[in-house]
Amino acid sequence: MHKGLIVQKFGGSSVANVERIQKVARRIAGYRKKGYDLVVIVSALGDTTDELIELADKINPHPSEREMDMLLSTGEQISVALLAMAIHKLGLEAISFTGAQVGIITDSSHTRARIIKINADKIKEALSQGRIVIVAGFQGVTLNQDITTLGRGGSDLTAVALASELKADECEIYTDVEGIYTTDPRIEPRAKKIGSITFDEMLEMASLGTQVMQARSIEVAKKFNVPLHVRSSFSDNPGTMIVKEAERMEDVMVSGITLNKQEAKITICNVPDRPGVAAKIFKKLSNQGINVDMIVQNVSHTRSTDISFTVSKAQAHKAMKITRRVAANIKAGEALLDEDIARVSIVGVGMKSHPGVAAKMFEVLAHNKINIEMISTSDISISCIIQKKFAEKAVRTLHAKFGLGK
């Protein structure tokens, strides 16, 4: 009774200890008994990766990236072996593979390698022998047989790439939350689990601060149209489907609200309004490895203007140093740093066809006496920088006014 192929990915918290590994094994066995073929991707147990990084740091604070990959890839190798053993204990056939063994071929950018191609013959063979296939996430191998890792969110990427290669019917991403929520339930208890969301919306949510999946895996899933199902490994409830727009029945205006308090705002006052000045500033920052996020420059009525931008808090002080030097150089005024800001964003493909969404957002904030310091918009999202102390209030009010709690 062949019912189709499901790719399942379990994150580190889902396999953090013996009991959880056994629970994951029972879940897999349940699917197997229903007749599904299964390819399971696993991350390293709980904190294993962090512990290995710490150990390496004691030995060499600037370790070779090749050797880091050699070291870290052991974490997932331990997981797959243990999970296979746990499935055997339940009387089912399973076989584990490393990324190298299943032919996940990557480039040689160690610690952040990109998948070039997948040779899935070994997986197909094992599936045809009736086995559950367990694959180590997060890792691959170069054509020269060096072990590589795929960087943050790498196990999700392994799952999506294998699901695409194997033409799986579904790719389930198991995590420690029930799915994607209309907003962070810790801020707004009325936040609801979203039944389905488009790849584009999920990409916006990820880049705006929702931690559940990295943008990279979602991009790949979108490119190859791999339907994702983000759900909890601690319950049997359905989670959130991430799909192409066409596959979503409902037409909601706004899907979710995100909040990011990890940014700081830098403003350069009285910037001379000459062509090339902005370029000069941001090129210097980028050369020094500073990631600039939002940028706002008001249209200038005089011969000078203010430019504001946001960077991550971690890079704020380094960015300020560079900014001060550039400001002096271009004969601008002083540079100001504000770390007490928050970015609140609304996301939804529906807003493309619903004019007035932005206006409604600004109105809601204004009505609640929340001043907007910067605005940035994309096709399917609108972000406002506000004072940090208003962050939670803004999220809750917008959540209510856009009808997300219903």
Next chain:
Amino acid sequence: MHKGLIVQKFGGSSVANVERIQKVARRIAGYRKKGYDLVVIVSALGDTTDELIELADKINPHPSEREMDMLLSTGEQISVALLAMAIHKLGLEAISFTGAQVGIITDSSHTRARIIKINADKIKEALSQGRIVIVAGFQGVTLNQDITTLGRGGSDLTAVALASELKADECEIYTDVEGIYTTDPRIEPRAKKIGSITFDEMLEMASLGTQVMQARSIEVAKKFNVPLHVRSSFSDNPGTMIVKEAERMEDVMVSGITLNKQEAKITICNVPDRPGVAAKIFKKLSNQGINVDMIVQNVSHTRSTDISFTVSKAQAHKAMKITRRVAANIKAGEALLDEDIARVSIVGVGMKSHPGVAAKMFEVLAHNKINIEMISTSDISISCIIQKKFAEKAVRTLHAKFGLGK
């Protein structure tokens, strides 16, 4: 300045923590600076392997051997990455490899695989680029790309096999003792480190209870004539050279004395003296997985005789059960178990050309009122089973009388 190629193997205790890994790295760097090419084999850090076995046992008390190998091979992979990082920290070039990456091809007898061949191209390439090569011990890969492990003492075997394949000038086995001693220094403080010993003697010592190296690696070293140097990773003192007989200058009669208190003696009384009876007993035991070591049967003057044999203490009670059944079956008398025995052995290729060594041993024991319960001899060793309470006395007396403390 190319001075030759040295293969060095460091056991788990030599890399048990960060400080020891750094110490090993400094030792390697010292050799490198003298101009040697180096291939370094490392075991898993300290107790890593035991911890992984324990973890697996909690999940599945009867784990698949393939998955055990998948799991356990991570231990050495962690070691090689960390050691490479530690060497980099000292400003030297090093690169780590798994058994699979350096082409240590084995059969598919998981957990106790045998090396079929080694494709050392990757090692030779790295050496030619001036790199120190770090290889994970204890592991290999089948032609089907399944990861295998080589069983107990596997890292020594990796070292010996690579030294042979690469035609190394020397193979150094670093351990937590200074070398091979004339007897256990904990029993006889006057025990001396042996400067050089033959492969055959070392094989006898290993099989008679000296724990430093497994017989298997010594056999391979003998077969391919790989000179071994067993020495301590905690000092710079020379250790013990293990060589072909021809290479040893000195001609000593007795090289060492070993003691084994891990055996028990079983005696079957009044065994009918018919052909095939002994075969029946030992076949039954072997069928049940009991390893019988020494066997003594006295020439029979009546129509029945006593048969005594030794087994490991761990298997003694199982062996007794089987023996009692067989004894009844063949109409022999009762079966007796004696766990308070010890085996003391003298080892030396010299005894081949020195008649009277056995007689001297018996005389020394008799003179000290130590009764000999069983005797077994090989080409280069003589073993006596005595009462356990006399074990240390026997070792010390024989050590003195054969002039080993000098």
